[in-house]
Amino acid sequence: MTRIAARPRTARQPAVGLAALLLCLVAAAPASATPSTARHLEGTLPSGATYVIDTPDDWNGTVLLFSHGYRPEGAPNPAENAPDEPTKKLLLKEGYALVGSSYATSGWSVEQAVPDQLAALDTFRGEVGEAGRTLAWGQSLGGLITTTIAERHPGRIDGSLSMCGLVQGGVANWNSTLDATFALRTLIAPGSDDSGIRLTGFKDASDAAASAKRLGESLGTAQNTADGRARIALAAALHNIPGWNDPGTPRPAPDDYPAQQANQYTAVRGLVAQPGFAWREEAERRAGGNMSWNTGVDYAAMLARSAHYKEVKALYKSAGLSLRSDLRDLDRAPRVSAEPRAVRYMADHAAPSGRLNKPQFTIHTTGDALIPVQSESALLRAVTAAGRTPLLRQAYTENAGHCTFSPAEQLAALHTIDLRITTGHWGDTSPAALNSRAHQADPTTEARYTAYRPGPFPRPFQGQGLFR
Numbered sequence: 001m002t003r004i005a006a007r008p009r010t011a012r013q014p015a016v017g018l019a020a021l022l023l024c025l026v027a028a029a030p031a032s033a034t035p036s037t038a039r040h041l042e043g044t045l046p047s048g049a050t051y052v053i054d055t056p057d058d059w060n061g062t063v064l065l066f067s068h069g070y071r072p073e074g075a076p077n078p079a080e081n082a083p084d085e086p087t088k089k090l091l092l093k094e095g096y097a098l099v100g101s102s103y104a105t106s107g108w109s110v111e112q113a114v115p116d117q118l119a120a121l122d123t124f125r126g127e128v129g130e131a132g133r134t135l136a137w138g139q140s141l142g143g144l145i146t147t148t149i150a151e152r153h154p155g156r157i158d159g160s161l162s163m164c165g166l167v168q169g170g171v172a173n174w175n176s177t178l179d180a181t182f183a184l185r186t187l188i189a190p191g192s193d194d195s196g197i198r199l200t201g202f203k204d205a206s207d208a209a210a211s212a213k214r215l216g217e218s219l220g221t222a223q224n225t226a227d228g229r230a231r232i233a234l235a236a237a238l239h240n241i242p243g244w245n246d247p248g249t250p251r252p253a254p255d256d257y258p259a260q261q262a263n264q265y266t267a268v269r270g271l272v273a274q275p276g277f278a279w280r281e282e283a284e285r286r287a288g289g290n291m292s293w294n295t296g297v298d299y300a301a302m303l304a305r306s307a308h309y310k311e312v313k314a315l316y317k318s319a320g321l322s323l324r325s326d327l328r329d330l331d332r333a334p335r336v337s338a339e340p341r342a343v344r345y346m347a348d349h350a351a352p353s354g355r356l357n358k359p360q361f362t363i364h365t366t367g368d369a370l371i372p373v374q375s376e377s378a379l380l381r382a383v384t385a386a387g388r389t390p391l392l393r394q395a396y397t398e399n400a401g402h403c404t405f406s407p408a409e410q411l412a413a414l415h416t417i418d419l420r421i422t423t424g425h426w427g428d429t430s431p432a433a434l435n436s437r438a439h440q441a442d443p444t445t446e447a448r449y450t451a452y453r454p455g456p457f458p459r460p461f462q463g464q465g466l467f468r
Contacts, residue, residue: 047104060095067138067145108283137161154357168378170350174292180239189218200290212277226319236264237308240372267369289339354382367400378457396452406445412438
């Protein structure tokens with residue numbers, strides 16, 4: 001298959017064999033309205049969120065509803081309808097129309113984002129016309145928003161694409177974040193639970209910032225010793241932080257554990273500086289309390305399942321440190337309990353159930369430290385439990401970083417879900433097929449799809465009981 005639905009009618013090229021048949025099927029997608037000239041529209045929704053719409057000269061009848069990622073409180077919050085300008089230009093060139101909103105609030109805004117995105121779709125219909133096909137797509141937190149729309153409002157879309165999505169959901173995300181900060185506080189700042197490093201239940205933003213500062217100072221000191229580096233690697237393993245997570249650095253050899261740990265340290269430092277404390281405090285205020293817990297968690301068993309178990313064992317051995325003793329300390333340390341109302345909030349608004357009714361495609365980089373690739377396993381588990389596995393396909397790019405997809409890789413993913421909707425079948429979703437599709441969409445950028453299967457997510461949660 002060499003071409004798919006998104007190609008503008010004026011730019012299609014001949015194809016032969018099965019590729020030609022698939023092209024004809026995709027080209028049959030209806031378009032209810034076709035603007036004769038490109039348009040750029042901006043405005044404000046009733047909620048106060050802003051929206052942005054772009055249409056091409058020759059609309060192919062498909063509109064893409066884009067959900068952007070997390071933005072901290074106080075950060076600029078403009079409306080977006082594409083992940084980046086190069087991808088946006090390619091999509092408009094292919095004939096897609098684009099729409100997206102800012103969401104009424106920044107922060108952990110899934111509750112507000114879903115109705116704002118649907119309102120942006122309503123605005124598109126009023127300003128541009130009825131679309132023949134609607135695809136929801138999003139990245140990071142926007143991947144969770146997209147999945148929530150797909151599960152709860154399937155009548156509004158024909159299919160969805162989650163990119164680097166937080167598809168493990170809010171409860172599982174905050175539990176996993178707690179696992180890392182709990183291990184750090186227990187092992188590199190012992191006794192600090194009584195002296196000012198609070199992990200949950202913050203009084204306010206300044207309280208969270210003070211706790212982050214104290215733990216960050218302990219983290220920097222620990223990195224200067226072999227014992228500390230081993231313990232940081234253990235905390236990173238509990239959160240599935242990969243040993244290569246920055247595309248600007250060389251990829252360490254599989255057995256170069258010191259280099260892997262150095263990369264993990266940088267990511268852990270970032271987790272402490274933002275998600276583990278500042279972002280958690282905002283989410284707790286929104287949820288009405290602490291939504292995560294580690295009561296009853298067996299960290300020794302969790303570590304044994306981690307892809308980084310060998311690294312942790314090697315670093316402990318090199319340091320002459322007892323891994324068994326540290327795991328015993330984690331087992332004995334006072335645990336954190338959740339507030340049921342906060343768990344219910346996250347379960348109600350931000351915990352995928354897996355009950356898809358329309359096809360969904362997901363893509364993830366293998367070296368993502370912010371939303372580790374194992375989050376895709378949590379989504380697959382939920383979809384499988386719901387009996388909807390045929391509606392889901394997942395693919396991976398061999399690269400470090402969060403959402404570091406090339407424009408070509410993103411277009412290949414959109415083309416894949418577009419084709420699935422048109423034909424009713426997934427067809428070839430192998431790495432070779434995706435890379436070929438990406439090259440056809442844009443030969444100037446990279447295509448790095450690879451065969452990959454992530455390990456299990458440590459503590460998945462599907463909203464089925466508060467403390468599953």
